[in-house]
Amino acid sequence: MTGEITLYWGTMYSGKTSALISDLIKAGEEAICFKPMIDNRYSNDCIVSHDGIEFPATPIQKASEIFLLLDNKITTIGIDEASLFENDPTFVPTVLKLRDMGYHVILSGLDRTSEDTIFTAMSYLASMADNCVKLRTKCSDCKTNLATISFYIGSEPKTSAIKVGGVGEYIPLCRSCANKRWGK
């Protein structure tokens, strides 16, 4: 079996987790999914798309824990909210190693921070990916243009690029609507 990397990335609400779950369901019993320990938005032991479809997922603190959690029947490994592993030095090496071991690694995550800067690890993996799909959704403000920015509207000041988004903390905006809110 030849390993490969698939990456679904885009703004909030662009259907990244739905795409990941759909691929994992197709792989059936041979698929396993992981997610960052800090992401407790909906459930501790599964991932849930914004349209309510669930798939079991094991929370991990570091990507390298995946090596300890695989069994013989697994061929496909999903990692949801992959952009939250930005500060985990084991993340990129783990994904590349799993691919080299013959696994199909499917990642879902944000393409950029809400400050419109890159996630270094995600950008690197987008270059390395065999399949890279940028997903889009409509802008929440003008409802016309496709969104390109996950705009932060939370009440707490945002101190880190990887603050986990609760329901309603981020909205997808097109660049012109984001610029209006930024006062640019």
Ligand SMILES: [Zn+2]
């Ligand atoms: Zn707009």
